[in-house]
Amino acid sequence: MNDPKTIGFLGTGIMGAPMAGRLCQAGHRVHAWNRTPDKAQALASLGVAAKQTPKQAVDGADVVIVMLSSGPVCDEVILGPTGILASMKRDSILVVMSSIPVATAKRQAEAAAAQHIRYLDAPVSGGEQGAIDGSLAIMAGGEPSVFEQTSALLGLLGRPVRVGPAGTGQLAKLVNQLIVANTIATVSEAMLLAERGGADPSQVREALLGGFADSTILRAHAPRMIANDFKPGGPAKWQLKDTQTTLSLAKELSLDLPVASLVNGLFEDLVVHGDGELDHSALIRELRRRNGMPL
Template identity: 35%
Template sequence: MSAKTIGFIGTGVMGSSMAANLLQAGYALNIYTRTKSKAKSLIELGATWKESVKELAEASDVMVTIVGYPSDVEEVYLGKDGLLEHAKPGAYLIDMTTSKPSLAQRIFQKAHMKNLHVLDAPVSGGDVGARNGTLAIMVGGETEAFQEMLPIFQVMGENIQLQGPAGSGQHTKMSNQITIASNMIGVCEAITYAQKAGLNPSKVLDSITTGAAGSWSLNNLAPRMIAGNYEPGFYIKHFIKDMKIAIESAQELGLTTPGLELSLSLYEKLASEGEENSGTQALIKFFQTK
């Protein structure tokens, strides 16, 4: 346990479990979210509610954010009542939102001028990884800040890598999302194929998850597809956001990403049909209705 007080902003599917793990590890936790009722379970566990980002910043040594979109990150960090304006000198700020690499770099540069330490540290592992404290955490920033924050990261994840300077965590997460995007199409096609062939898809999974086809999505999301469970471990609307960031970042690097673009088009179609708040595994509906 550390004497550092952590301020936590963002209590969605991932953030709630991550914050709960920090409380259970013995950290003092301040919490703020736009809708106080979403923080009720954390307050009951011992978190201290703060009425604003400003109030949270002034009372915390370390701030962890996992919010929805780059626009939210920009508001929380760079707004007139944001973290950079009100954080204590020498404080540490960790953005675990999947956001734009260029924004992470801009926040780092502005924070550096204020004697603040910033790390971009997006995560992968879904609701299961957040709940179990087994997330993959991809970090960009300075080595000394990373080492100082490592005990906090170790409460929330297992595979924790410093990838390089500011923005490197977000670039790594883009690689992660690009991989998942095409893989999800393959998982959906495989399950649908097994069903159309008259096989027991769960038994098919028993065979193919341990072979060359094995992946996190096949192990964790395919069973939900088979069960018709479309509850979000990760929202379709947030995956669409991530894919758009990845495409934009790839274009800035002079790369084409046809697999990613196909996946985005399928997910956007699902979202237009009212599935934006479903889990990403709901992509199988696109194939099963054909």
């Protein structure tokens, strides 16, 4: 590699860990921090250096990547009393890959600019497997020049596309999550209909592949629904966070999204019934409850 970067990576959870590992294995110097220290330390075999605090992780970094769980957590780590902005070097780049509200991304971009830090909001889709494979969909918002300077780096993680100014990456992610959540609900209903109607759901799925009903959700999640395998790649509680954020933005824009509202209610009930830590494909469990079917 002709131009290895020093990267501060904050958040090495289900998706962040393989992302940090890929960057390190590509020849970059990666300094990682996670609220649960063991998760960052577990990457030592890949060459990732675990740090005890966010400030230590971003010290001297050319690029800081944030892959934390939510907007409030990102704000605390970035903008809080001990936030990282004051510790980042001038003209370095902050890339927030967490899923956060559009307004939060815009506010962070303004705060970063005031500290002479360049900002990109670049949330991702593709789950744990996409992070492992480096095939994530990356929706970026920010200045064209900042995107150009980070596109090669982000290309190690997936397929980055700039969709507009700061905040629009998060808007694109909400569009993505709207499609994902609604499709999970539809595929869940379809699998239950096939089952109760007397067909083999696995064979129904096989028959649909390649037709108009085909989708990534049908291919990747229908088998999990059929097998009741809900090890989290994307926990249901975070899907709910995104559907709630989507509906909040829709309200601000005076949009009525009735299907999204219904699906949001299903995810709310799923989480209330204790399944929030399961994969978002576990929504079929909530539909089973409603129909008196065994979980």
